[in-house]
Amino acid sequence: MENFLNLMYFFGNTPAGDDLVGITFWIGTMAMMAASAFFFLSMGSVDGKWKTSLLVSGLITFIAAVHYMYMRDAHAEGDSTTVFRYVDWILTVPLMCVEFYLILKAAGATTKHLRDLVVLSTIMLVTGYVGEAGLGNASLWGLFSGLAYFAIVYMIKFGELAKLAASAGGAVQSAHNTLVLFVIIGWAIYPVGYMIGTGDGMWYSFMTGLVAAENMDFIYNVGDSINKIGFGLVVYNLAVSK
């Protein structure tokens, strides 16, 4: 019993029933942990060429699980989660770029493609951090971030990577196309959360009128679960396809 209680302490205190953000940090931690175990354990049963892709899927959700524990505690203390959030993203989003590269490597993707994606995602996140942490005008820095986001979408949807995916065809092409959809639809959740969280006094303050600013973390948590676990499942699906 004592050990069980210690274990529960490790997972943290359960949040109050009406604390939606706290509950999603708590459930998010569990979901990311479960997904990591699934992706790591699946490595043993897939073709050798996909093992690294599954390893990366597991690392993405594992890194998020660890940051969710910190964010859950910070939230429970009433502290800001912004630094943990962006440290998580600066590690996991480049790993998502690695997934695009690994999937298309056999079709001719080069480390230059990977570098371009990583540079763009770093610009997207660093400029977003400046705006969200209040180090600069949130609207202006959010715009810079959005431009880098569009450049990423362009690269994978219309650029060379899209052409390589088309040349590969079959399961590789459809996995690439599904990941592209995650980036276009799933990643678009984040700028919405950002506008809600930073809307005060901005031209987009109507967003905060729709959903209160405190819900920014809730929106980010939903986005993370969809995107991080979703990305991993697309890769898993490719790895087990014939």
Ligand SMILES: *C/C=C(C)/C=C/C=C(C)/C=C/C1=C(C)CCCC1(C)C
């Ligand atoms: C696992 C975490 C992921 C996939 C995080 C993705 C984050 C973004 C796509 C963030 C984008 C932003 C903008 C496009 C503009 C406003 C600032 C950001 C950083 C929220």
